[in-house]
Amino acid sequence: MRIAVDAMGGDYAPDAIVHGGIEAVRAGKGEYEVVLVGDEDQIQHCLSRHFRIHELPISIHHASQKIEMPESPTAALKQKPDASIAVAMGLHKRGEVDAVISAGHTGAAMAAAFLSLERIKGVKRPAISSLIPYGHGLGVTLLIDVGANLECKPINLLQFGVMGSIYMKNMYHLANPRVGLLNIGEEDTKGTDLIQEAYRLLSKSRLNFCGNVEGRDVMDGKVDVIVCEGFVGNVLLKFAESFNGVYSKTLKRKIGKKVFSSVGAFLLKPTFERLRRIYDYEEYGGVPLLGINGTCIICHGGSTPKAIKNAVKEAVTMIQQRVNEKISNEVVGMMEEERDAK
Amino acid sequence: MRIAVDAMGGDYAPDAIVHGGIEAVRAGKGEYEVVLVGDEDQIQHCLSRHFRIHELPISIHHASQKIEMPESPTAALKQKPDASIAVAMGLHKRGEVDAVISAGHTGAAMAAAFLSLERIKGVKRPAISSLIPYGHGLGVTLLIDVGANLECKPINLLQFGVMGSIYMKNMYHLANPRVGLLNIGEEDTKGTDLIQEAYRLLSKSRLNFCGNVEGRDVMDGKVDVIVCEGFVGNVLLKFAESFNGVYSKTLKRKIGKKVFSSVGAFLLKPTFERLRRIYDYEEYGGVPLLGINGTCIICHGGSTPKAIKNAVKEAVTMIQQRVNEKISNEVVGMMEEERDAK
Numbered sequence: 001m002r003i004a005v006d007a008m009g010g011d012y013a014p015d016a017i018v019h020g021g022i023e024a025v026r027a028g029k030g031e032y033e034v035v036l037v038g039d040e041d042q043i044q045h046c047l048s049r050h051f052r053i054h055e056l057p058i059s060i061h062h063a064s065q066k067i068e069m070p071e072s073p074t075a076a077l078k079q080k081p082d083a084s085i086a087v088a089m090g091l092h093k094r095g096e097v098d099a100v101i102s103a104g105h106t107g108a109a110m111a112a113a114f115l116s117l118e119r120i121k122g123v124k125r126p127a128i129s130s131l132i133p134y135g136h137g138l139g140v141t142l143l144i145d146v147g148a149n150l151e152c153k154p155i156n157l158l159q160f161g162v163m164g165s166i167y168m169k170n171m172y173h174l175a176n177p178r179v180g181l182l183n184i185g186e187e188d189t190k191g192t193d194l195i196q197e198a199y200r201l202l203s204k205s206r207l208n209f210c211g212n213v214e215g216r217d218v219m220d221g222k223v224d225v226i227v228c229e230g231f232v233g234n235v236l237l238k239f240a241e242s243f244n245g246v247y248s249k250t251l252k253r254k255i256g257k258k259v260f261s262s263v264g265a266f267l268l269k270p271t272f273e274r275l276r277r278i279y280d281y282e283e284y285g286g287v288p289l290l291g292i293n294g295t296c297i298i299c300h301g302g303s304t305p306k307a308i309k310n311a312v313k314e315a316v317t318m319i320q321q322r323v324n325e326k327i328s329n330e331v332v333g334m335m336e337e338e339r340d341a342k
Numbered sequence: 343m344r345i346a347v348d349a350m351g352g353d354y355a356p357d358a359i360v361h362g363g364i365e366a367v368r369a370g371k372g373e374y375e376v377v378l379v380g381d382e383d384q385i386q387h388c389l390s391r392h393f394r395i396h397e398l399p400i401s402i403h404h405a406s407q408k409i410e411m412p413e414s415p416t417a418a419l420k421q422k423p424d425a426s427i428a429v430a431m432g433l434h435k436r437g438e439v440d441a442v443i444s445a446g447h448t449g450a451a452m453a454a455a456f457l458s459l460e461r462i463k464g465v466k467r468p469a470i471s472s473l474i475p476y477g478h479g480l481g482v483t484l485l486i487d488v489g490a491n492l493e494c495k496p497i498n499l500l501q502f503g504v505m506g507s508i509y510m511k512n513m514y515h516l517a518n519p520r521v522g523l524l525n526i527g528e529e530d531t532k533g534t535d536l537i538q539e540a541y542r543l544l545s546k547s548r549l550n551f552c553g554n555v556e557g558r559d560v561m562d563g564k565v566d567v568i569v570c571e572g573f574v575g576n577v578l579l580k581f582a583e584s585f586n587g588v589y590s591k592t593l594k595r596k597i598g599k600k601v602f603s604s605v606g607a608f609l610l611k612p613t614f615e616r617l618r619r620i621y622d623y624e625e626y627g628g629v630p631l632l633g634i635n636g637t638c639i640i641c642h643g644g645s646t647p648k649a650i651k652n653a654v655k656e657a658v659t660m661i662q663q664r665v666n667e668k669i670s671n672e673v674v675g676m677m678e679e680e681r682d683a684k
Contacts, residue, residue, distance in 0.1 A: 191492065
């Protein structure tokens with residue numbers, strides 16, 4: 001198995017990314033190979049700072065360009081055909097690698113994936129998801145979609161539920177993942193026409209549909225998959241990501257120069273560190289683009305080597321678990337049943 | 343000035359509500375009167391537990407029914423014409439009171455207001471807003487709409503910006519409130535067609551429009567008013583409300599039985615209490631229904647007497663500042679300019 005890693009994408013690229021690639025192959029014990037895609041000289045320089053690299057299944061595939069954060073995804077992909085993310089997706093398209101990992105420009109990675117790779121048979125719209133930690137760090141809930149499809153049709157939301165459910169079942173070993181629909185109230189009469197129709201489709205599907213979930217339920221672990229349109233999912237995700245920072249900043253400010261509080265904060269430091277880790281999205285390797293006929297993991301811009309290593313392992317597991325094949329079977333099966341019912 | 347308070351609405355009704363009404367008139371020093379609307383016997387019983395009530399400008403208006411939380415707003419209002427919230431709105435409609443305060447069923451209060459009261463001249467859709475504390479408890483940002491209009495037209499979003507701006511200017515003494523549009527990115531090319539068109543309308547308006555704000559900006563005090571459709575606003579608000587609880591529960595669990603951490607937590611108790619207050623939405627009296635030709639303040643279900651007192655004062659200030667008249671002038675003015683431009 002060969003996993004392409006976009007070495008030029010991410011706040012700490014290429015150093016942290018290359019380092020993560022090395023960690024991944026060390027952990028893989030020969031089970032898979034990592035292909036670092038990007039500027040050969042820079043990657044070589046990063047590699048040279050690590051020991052016994054020549055013994056590892058890691059290689060470089062040169063790409064002369066890279067996409068910067070402020071660029072518009074589609075324009076950038078047009079202007080930079082040799083951008084690392086485009087080259088990596090090209091390798092995937094031609095079957096030279098089995099997956100692509102990127103911590104770079106999320107929009108560009110999505111656009112490159114959508115341009116290079118087909119959709120899974122039966123899937124109408126691919127989606128990008130995110131993992132939200134719940135409760136006491138006991139688990140995660142998959143939020144799908146968080147930005148690939150700002151507006152959706154009911155069938156898209158149903159398919160997001162199917163894809164999310166299969167992902168969580170195979171990647172988190174859940175027997176029958178609970179699926180919820182993001183809405184403004186619990187009753188099935190709540191929400192827009194779109195949401196009410198999606199509720200109806202989800203109810204009569206084979207999914208373990210648990211009804212509507214509200215904003216307040218997102219972090220309580222009530223369900224394993226939350227289905228929503230990309231606009232609201234994106235707003236919610238970015239809001240959630242900001243909260244940890246806001247809370248700790250306010251806490252620090254309130255502690256100020258008070259002696260007792262400062263001592264208290266010192267004694268609680270390990271606890272805060274554990275809390276930070278629970279709510280720190282960098283710890284969760286990456287999130288999959290679901291619905292494309294390939295395996296693409298999008299990582300946080302601030303990804304550490306550990307995050308990249310985890311993302312590579314996630315891609316390997318997704319391939320081993322044949323997640324895409326299972327999604328296709330389920331989606332096609334649903335369409336056939338629908339047709340037969342008519 | 344007479345302010346009607348729905349004595350039967352809220353988790354701690356009628357006790358906390360009646361108590362809040364008393365606090366309000368004590369603080370008002372005769373400037374306004376409070377009319378408690380609800381079951382006369384129950385309210386009388388609550389009043390009897392307070393001293394020297396007969397000296398205060400507080401009275402009872404009997405209503406034999408009340409709307410319970412699980413009821414559907416419109417059905418409940420039809421079945422219970424003598425429900426306290428409906429009676430209170432009726433008083434407002436007939437000009438017997440100048441404002442209505444309710445901590446009861448939000449949907450029912452909204453529906454009763456929309457049924458009883460006209461819209462402000464020029465306003466196409468009334469909206470419900472909410473206050474989000476930012477940063478270090480230094481201020482609040484108004485989020486509008488949070489559930490009255492799940493789907494909107496661009497003109498509605500523009501008008502929400504106008505109403506929010508005038509509200510914040512007059513109630514929080516801001517010279518020129520900064521208005522932001524909730525979106526998935528900063529650039530004006532981001533978002534759905536609806537959002538892009540709203541961006542264009544807001545840009546060419548007289549508002550102090552600061553562009554798009556993302557989920558991560560909601561709590562950083564970047565703007566004073568955030569405009570959004572009611573669906574995403576409602577999800578975001580409920581998510582925000584839940585976070586304080588989630589965070590403290592996780593913190594408690596992580597502290598567990600560790601001695602150092604427990605001592606630390608004890609020493610930090612006052613700080614946590616201050617934090618709780620910043621993020622505790624019950625502390626913020628209530629939020630206005632903007633765009634109706636009347637003054638209605640919707641309070642949190644768990645409202646304390648203090649919250650009710652603050653809501654009464656908020657209503658009084660809104661009337662004194664002639665917020666509705668200013669909204670009408672601005673909205674009608676904008677429409678006329680638009681017409682002249684054509």
